[in-house]
Amino acid sequence: MARQETSDTVAGGLGRHIKAATEIPFVRRWLAAQPFWVAVAVVLICAVMSWLEPDSFPTRDNFFNITRNFAYIGIMALGMMAVIITGGIDLSVGSVMGLTGIVCGLVLQAGHSWWLAVLAGLGAGALCGLVNGVFVAYVGLPSFVVTLGMLAAARSFAVVLSENKMIYEFGPDGDVFTAIGGGEIAGVSNMVWLLLAMTVVFGFVFRFTRWGRHVYAVGGNEAAARLAGVAVNRIKLQTYTLCALTSAIAAIMVVGWQGSAINALGTGYELRVIASTVIGGANLMGGEGGAFGAFIGATLIEVIRNSLLMAGIDSNWQGAFVGAFIVLAVLLQRIRGSRAD
Amino acid sequence: MAVLELQGISKHFGAIEALSQVDFTLDGGEIVGLMGDNGAGKSTLVKIMAGNFPPSAGRMMLEGRPVHFHKPVDARAAGIEVVYQDLALCNNLTASANVFLAREKMRGFGPFRILDDRAMNERARELFAELKSETLPAEKVRLMSGGQRQAVAIARTHLSQAKIVLMDEPTAAISVRQVAEVLDLLRRLREQGMAVVLISHRMPDVFDVADRIVVLRRGHKVADKPIRDSSPEEVTGLITGAIRDA
Numbered sequence: 023m024a025r026q027e028t029s030d031t032v033a034g035g036l037g038r039h040i041k042a043a044t045e046i047p048f049v050r051r052w053l054a055a056q057p058f059w060v061a062v063a064v065v066l067i068c069a070v071m072s073w074l075e076p077d078s079f080p081t082r083d084n085f086f087n088i089t090r091n092f093a094y095i096g097i098m099a100l101g102m103m104a105v106i107i108t109g110g111i112d113l114s115v116g117s118v119m120g121l122t123g124i125v126c127g128l129v130l131q132a133g134h135s136w137w138l139a140v141l142a143g144l145g146a147g148a149l150c151g152l153v154n155g156v157f158v159a160y161v162g163l164p165s166f167v168v169t170l171g172m173l174a175a176a177r178s179f180a181v182v183l184s185e186n187k188m189i190y191e192f193g194p195d196g197d198v199f200t201a202i203g204g205g206e207i208a209g210v211s212n213m214v215w216l217l218l219a220m221t222v223v224f225g226f227v228f229r230f231t232r233w234g235r236h237v238y239a240v241g242g243n244e245a246a247a248r249l250a251g252v253a254v255n256r257i258k259l260q261t262y263t264l265c266a267l268t269s270a271i272a273a274i275m276v277v278g279w280q281g282s283a284i285n286a287l288g289t290g291y292e293l294r295v296i297a298s299t300v301i302g303g304a305n306l307m308g309g310e311g312g313a314f315g316a317f318i319g320a321t322l323i324e325v326i327r328n329s330l331l332m333a334g335i336d337s338n339w340q341g342a343f344v345g346a347f348i349v350l351a352v353l354l355q356r357i358r359g360s361r362a363d
Numbered sequence: 364m365a366v367l368e369l370q371g372i373s374k375h376f377g378a379i380e381a382l383s384q385v386d387f388t389l390d391g392g393e394i395v396g397l398m399g400d401n402g403a404g405k406s407t408l409v410k411i412m413a414g415n416f417p418p419s420a421g422r423m424m425l426e427g428r429p430v431h432f433h434k435p436v437d438a439r440a441a442g443i444e445v446v447y448q449d450l451a452l453c454n455n456l457t458a459s460a461n462v463f464l465a466r467e468k469m470r471g472f473g474p475f476r477i478l479d480d481r482a483m484n485e486r487a488r489e490l491f492a493e494l495k496s497e498t499l500p501a502e503k504v505r506l507m508s509g510g511q512r513q514a515v516a517i518a519r520t521h522l523s524q525a526k527i528v529l530m531d532e533p534t535a536a537i538s539v540r541q542v543a544e545v546l547d548l549l550r551r552l553r554e555q556g557m558a559v560v561l562i563s564h565r566m567p568d569v570f571d572v573a574d575r576i577v578v579l580r581r582g583h584k585v586a587d588k589p590i591r592d593s594s595p596e597e598v599t600g601l602i603t604g605a606i607r608d609a
Contacts, residue, residue, distance in 0.1 A: 230477040230478055231477060231478065232467050232469065232476075232478060235456075235460060235464075235467060235478060236464075236465070238453070238455060238456060239453045239456060239460075239464055239465075241455065242453030242454055242455035242456055243451065243452060243453045243454065245451060246451035246452055246453050246461075246464075247453065247464065247465075249435065249445075249447070249451045250451070250464040250465040250519075251436060251439070251464075251465035251466070252464065252465045309453070309454070309455035310455060
């Protein structure tokens with residue numbers, strides 16, 4: 023009974039609902055979940071780093087930097103999470119980000135308003151996602167192949183459109199645009215606030231809506247979902263579109279923050295984004311994952327990267343650590359999975 | 364009146380004649396064992412009833428009215444449910460989420476509607492109780508035994524108030540102890556007035572629960588008789604062709 027009361031105080035009225043729905047105490051469910059342990063790791067690393075580097079790590083500036091640096095990866099990881107839960111993968115997120123950034127830059131450079139730039143960026147992203155989704159869901163090609171193609175194609179469009187130049191003269195509405203991505207509220211970057219809001223929305227959608235339930239069903243057993251009457255193809259199309267849209271949102275924010283658009287924006291980000299979701303508990307075979315996992319996975323990677331820099335380790339080692347963490351995360355899932363069976 | 368009546372059903376796939384002139388009737392509250400060797404046409408017949416494809420010739424009457432199914436959804440809407448051999452369940456979801464998949468209960472109003480897991484769990488608990496199965500609604504299917512999975516799959520058909528349940532090899536992939544559990548589930552369905560078609564290779568199971576037996580061989584119906592007038596030996600002979608018909 024004591025445990026139930028704790029869970030109610032933790033999650034308020036929601037806690038009671040979740041408990042009734044699953045009959046497994048809220049706290050115990052958390053303890054069994056990978057995102058919880060990743061969060062513990064984040065706290066531990068931060069504690070150790072604050073002790074080792076009291077002058078540089080636990081500072082306001084560093085907090086601002088870390089949170090902003092994982093915010094755009096986290097935003098993309100939320101969309102990637104939806105695709106991975108259905109059992110697919112989207113390798114094109116970095117290139118879609120690059121293309122979107124260039125589209126936004128060009129619209130601004132032409133003297134159009136900031137909202138047109140935002141809409142054009144979202145439109146470009148959505149279009150890439152629709153193409154991915156149609157080929158995966160309706161033509162039936164493997165997501166790996168389709169999005170690998172988009173990885174190449176979207177980057178190429180970005181280079182062609184930009185005529186391989188940096189775009190930094192943003193026209194009359196450039197100030198508003200850069201204020202969106204580069205601004206801050208209460209000492210925290212806008213991007214971080216956006217990530218927080220999106221994590222809550224995605225978490226709600228995954229857990230409480232019919233659409234979310236169907237996304238998990240597609241990843242759990244696509245044939246079964248289809249037989250039950252789930253609109254499998256439509257769900258897949260929507261997840262790829264959503265994933266590309268989150269890349270577009272990330273691009274809009276990053277271009278605003280940096281005040282310029284380059285066609286190389288987002289190169290190699292697919293690895294960091296996918297790593298975030300996997301570290302946060304997504305199963306690459308589909309069916310498992312959640313919004314908080316995407317958030318905390320992105321956080322862990324950035325905290326580790328920042329810690330390495332602080333510890334004076336060459337930042338080129340980051341890839342080795344990220345790679346090791348992906349394998350470790352999948353290994354952990356395997357171990358937990360075999361125990362469950 | 365028969366719940367389902369098939370008259371002169373034939374099905375060709377190119378030059379291959381999978382079914383020829385098969386008549387088949389099904390009454391409420393009976394279990395019909397459908398037997399035959401691989402390629403005898405069992406699954407073709409089931410797929411026609413389930414709406415996977417239309418017959419090349421013949422008519423299908425549901426409660427006296429002619430029906431034409433173009434998609435499995437049509438058959439399901441008419442009250443025909445299929446429980447598949449490979450147990451079409453999502454392992455990552457709970458039992459009640461599987462029972463209610465694609466027909467979830469929602470709460471809220473207007474566009475602000477969320478999943479009503481509590482109501483779904485309660486209803487699923489009732490369905491499992493009716494089936495006398497010890498399946499927990501909120502447990503993930505991944506953690507369940509073969510018998511419990513069958514209960515989940517059958518509860519799905521129950522939920523939709525199906526009139527006819529087609530069971531494709533329900534006892535093929537589970538342990539001996541669970542077979543008894545599944546056969547009990549079938550008896551529950553019969554008690555509730557449903558018509559059940561049991562497609563099975565396992566002679567003892569069919570003779571245990573079925574009221575009537577239908578045997579197909581090379582696309583032809585070679586037997587259709589009450590189970591008490593038959594014997595496993597006779598059915599084996601009919602399946603292999605040692606006995607021409609009965």
